[in-house]
Amino acid sequence: xxxxxxxxxxxxxxxxxxxxxxxxxxxxxxxxxxxxxxxxxxxxxxxxxxxxxxxxxxxxxxxxxxxxxxxxxxxxxxxxxxxxxxxxxxxxxxxxxxxxxxxxxxxxxxxxxxxxxxxxxxxxxxxxxxxxxxxxxxxxxxxxxxxxxxxxxxxxxxxxxxxxxxxxxxxxxxxxxxxxxxxxxxxxxxxxxxxxxxxxxxxxxxxxxxxxxxxxxxxxxxxxxxxxxxxxxxxxxxxxxxxxxxxxxxxxxxxxxxxxxxxxxxxxxxxxxxxxxxxxxxxxxxxxxxxxxxxxxxxxxxxxxxxxxxxxxxxxxxxxxxxxxxxxxxxxxxxxxxxxxxxxxxxxxxxxxxxxxxxxxxx
Amino acid sequence: xxxxxxxxxxxxxxxxxxxxxxxxxxxxxxxxxxxxxxxxxxxxxxxxxxxxxxxxxxxxxxxxxxxxxxxxxxxxxxxxxxxxxxxxxxxxxxxxxxxxxxxxxxxxxxxxxxxxxxxxxxxxxxxxxxxxxxxxxxxxxxxxxxxxxxxxxxxxxxxxxxxxxxxxxxxxxxxxxxxxxxxxxxxxxxxxxxxxxxxxxxxxxxxxxxxxxxxxxxxxxxxxxxxxxxxxxxxxxxxxxxxxxxxxxxxxxxxxxxxxxxxxxxxxxxxxxxxxxxxxxxxxxxxxxxxxxxxxxxxxxxxxxxxxxxxxxxxxxxxxxxxxxxxxxxxxxxxxxxxxxxxxxxxxxxxxxxxxxxxxxxxxxxxxxxxxxxxxxxxxxxxxxxxxxxxxxxxxxxxxxxxxxxxxxxxxxxxxxxxxxxxxxxxxxxxxxxxxxxxxxxxxxxxxxxxxxxxxxxxxxxxxxxxxxxxxxxxxxxxxxxxxxxxxxxxxxxxxxxxxxxxxxxxxxxxxxxxxxxxxxxxxxxxxxxxxxxxxxxxxxx
Numbered sequence: 001x002x003x004x005x006x007x008x009x010x011x012x013x014x015x016x017x018x019x020x021x022x023x024x025x026x027x028x029x030x031x032x033x034x035x036x037x038x039x040x041x042x043x044x045x046x047x048x049x050x051x052x053x054x055x056x057x058x059x060x061x062x063x064x065x066x067x068x069x070x071x072x073x074x075x076x077x078x079x080x081x082x083x084x085x086x087x088x089x090x091x092x093x094x095x096x097x098x099x100x101x102x103x104x105x106x107x108x109x110x111x112x113x114x115x116x117x118x119x120x121x122x123x124x125x126x127x128x129x130x131x132x133x134x135x136x137x138x139x140x141x142x143x144x145x146x147x148x149x150x151x152x153x154x155x156x157x158x159x160x161x162x163x164x165x166x167x168x169x170x171x172x173x174x175x176x177x178x179x180x181x182x183x184x185x186x187x188x189x190x191x192x193x194x195x196x197x198x199x200x201x202x203x204x205x206x207x208x209x210x211x212x213x214x215x216x217x218x219x220x221x222x223x224x225x226x227x228x229x230x231x232x233x234x235x236x237x238x239x240x241x242x243x244x245x246x247x248x249x250x251x252x253x254x255x256x257x258x259x260x261x262x263x264x265x266x267x268x269x270x271x272x273x274x275x276x277x278x279x280x281x282x283x284x285x286x287x288x289x290x291x292x293x294x295x296x297x298x299x300x301x302x303x304x305x306x307x308x309x310x311x312x313x314x315x316x317x318x319x320x321x322x323x324x325x326x327x328x329x330x331x332x333x334x335x336x337x338x339x340x341x342x343x344x345x346x347x348x349x350x351x352x353x354x355x356x357x358x359x360x361x362x363x
Numbered sequence: 364x365x366x367x368x369x370x371x372x373x374x375x376x377x378x379x380x381x382x383x384x385x386x387x388x389x390x391x392x393x394x395x396x397x398x399x400x401x402x403x404x405x406x407x408x409x410x411x412x413x414x415x416x417x418x419x420x421x422x423x424x425x426x427x428x429x430x431x432x433x434x435x436x437x438x439x440x441x442x443x444x445x446x447x448x449x450x451x452x453x454x455x456x457x458x459x460x461x462x463x464x465x466x467x468x469x470x471x472x473x474x475x476x477x478x479x480x481x482x483x484x485x486x487x488x489x490x491x492x493x494x495x496x497x498x499x500x501x502x503x504x505x506x507x508x509x510x511x512x513x514x515x516x517x518x519x520x521x522x523x524x525x526x527x528x529x530x531x532x533x534x535x536x537x538x539x540x541x542x543x544x545x546x547x548x549x550x551x552x553x554x555x556x557x558x559x560x561x562x563x564x565x566x567x568x569x570x571x572x573x574x575x576x577x578x579x580x581x582x583x584x585x586x587x588x589x590x591x592x593x594x595x596x597x598x599x600x601x602x603x604x605x606x607x608x609x610x611x612x613x614x615x616x617x618x619x620x621x622x623x624x625x626x627x628x629x630x631x632x633x634x635x636x637x638x639x640x641x642x643x644x645x646x647x648x649x650x651x652x653x654x655x656x657x658x659x660x661x662x663x664x665x666x667x668x669x670x671x672x673x674x675x676x677x678x679x680x681x682x683x684x685x686x687x688x689x690x691x692x693x694x695x696x697x698x699x700x701x702x703x704x705x706x707x708x709x710x711x712x713x714x715x716x717x718x719x720x721x722x723x724x725x726x727x728x729x730x731x732x733x734x735x736x737x738x739x740x741x742x743x744x745x746x747x748x749x750x751x752x753x754x755x756x757x758x759x760x761x762x763x764x765x766x767x768x769x770x771x772x773x774x775x776x777x778x779x780x781x782x783x784x785x786x787x788x789x790x791x792x793x794x795x796x797x798x799x800x801x802x803x804x805x806x807x808x809x810x811x812x813x814x815x816x817x818x819x820x821x822x823x824x825x826x827x828x829x830x831x832x833x834x835x836x837x838x839x840x841x842x843x844x845x846x847x848x849x850x851x852x853x854x855x856x857x858x859x860x861x862x863x864x865x866x867x868x869x870x871x872x873x874x875x876x877x878x879x880x881x882x883x884x885x886x887x888x889x890x891x892x893x894x895x896x897x898x899x900x901x902x903x904x905x
Contacts, residue, residue, distance in 0.1 A: 228765035238751035246762035247734030
């Protein structure tokens, strides 16, 4: 069992690991005024936060041994493009999980938001509603759908004090129903380039979606680490009453993360729509992506109890799922067994993350 | 240890005087928790038809004794016996419940079930006989009938079919007593049963206690309210620092006598000198006269604040804390002292009334608003409200001032360190660096983080609730001295709610709350310890 105490918050790591601190304490009893902070120690612990990196390394070795195509640039960027949309949703869910909440409806927003936009943009022949909206306006509407869903969820859960699980579950079904209903089960296609650029375009050899997702991860990571609202998110997830007593506007932040989560889910759905150049009526809920979202976050060390986890972990969770999926694809895993293998892999990953990360979930 | 003071003859005696064999007898009970010796050789007896009042200050060992008598905690040494027979083995809850029942302050009634179900919780009568009885089908009819019979026998007015969620606190207590009686118990421990009751309900409870006593039930009555003990008990026992210092029939002791026994001879008299204060108390005797007071330090005016939820009660309390003044509020649990402080800090909202700080009327229950207005807050329960365990000390301390140490919202680690390091040093916070998660710190250091968090915002008013609870003596003195010094230096006012009388040393005056009302006020430090204790019990001149 690795020591669970030394891990934990980004703040700890910034200031050095706790063993290091203990050593300092022994050498200098006046510990409160500690001065130096070793950059290398901070870097090492930053890596330790990502407990999955060794697992990833093993997987990559296995992948390259199994298939010579695995380590090619096109395959790697392919993985990147595939996991980008999932990754954006994982960022959103992680924000909500960190405050101690949860949102199942992100998968429905992931489907509905691009569906509404596509439905308004594409011609009737491509299963649009005939409005032929300007694609940029469509993108605004897509984001607005995200804001609206998140705001309603946040209000019901935070102000209405309804249970987050059941509210977002009901919301999932409702939104997925709307998604299916407005297009009568069809899948709008023929998306204009402006709209599909995010998911389909490349800059050089790198997909735009991968760049954007990476930027979102980095920006969110920095925000969580250094912005006072980011720190408030950890405080609220770690001890809501203490955060309130310290004057943090708990309700505002909690509603805020639901909105941010839904907007990110909408962006993820937009990427996916661009990648496959249509919006399937099953996108999101029909594919059950929320399971992968939770799995990636939890494998990456984001606690379901709130207050613990970071973007490095979440990102490595996403990459891990993507690499596994890719290896299975390359090896032509039997189609009917894909789901079973997927589930088993995620279970194993969870166990590994628990063993390596050392966090007991029932804490 | 025997109790020569107890009126009845020892259990083994052949004396014809009642009440004969004790229903419960505890002898030579010792209990340690780590380094604290909670009980040191306590022995007492409860007799059928009598009501023994158990009194003592916080930490005297009352709750430990209750836990041992009700079989929740085994003693380290000593014996408990019922009707002359040794007590059941420690784990056998059912056997204990058949002999002794405890009505705790916090209701042990399941709100979703009916009265009858609660009365027979875990031992419902079953249908059928033999094999079919083994199926465990509840005989609802019989259960209701039996519950009705017991309540009717004792004249209790609760309906067997009523869901317990709809009952008042008083009625829930009745349900618990009924449960005990239904189990055949003829020995009741009532642990501060009146804490959550209003006056009328208290009188009805006393009526029931008398009735039970006359019915041959042995009762132990634990209370902080001495006047209640005088009213309802036939005997009284006083615990102090884990020892039984007095047992006597009620008629033979006076109130002064009891208070002296609770406080102890050597601590009798006046407070120790003001901890670490350079200023002689006379300088501070009259409110608002402190020359050093910050000119702009606003007055706090609380007017007619009222709360009427279960458990806490405040009936139209008003008070004023002048700029720079240090006011203590104290009272027993349930007196409303802490609730009042929470309301001022914006951590709780009153049902009525207004809190004004300077020119601002504070929005009820708006902690963030109160912070903006300049009110720092040291909450009562540091585990619940004091800190975020996973975050570092510096981050916890700076939680109230992130707006001041950030640029465009981004917190500057350098400025955070500049703000928190001096505070940590000032409070002698011992940690492995300020990044260490607070949950790894000792209790005393966690409390220091909580205090530092309140001080970080340079408050014009500090609301502190039991700021020294659970910290060792050295840290306690240091925390009090720092609160004293910081308020003197900055001219900040202080509202300190505490039932630890030692905390109140740093105050210029002390208000005593009893049952949600200001009972009396002490304006001349040093305060008389005994008079304060008596006042919290609702005794002494009003």
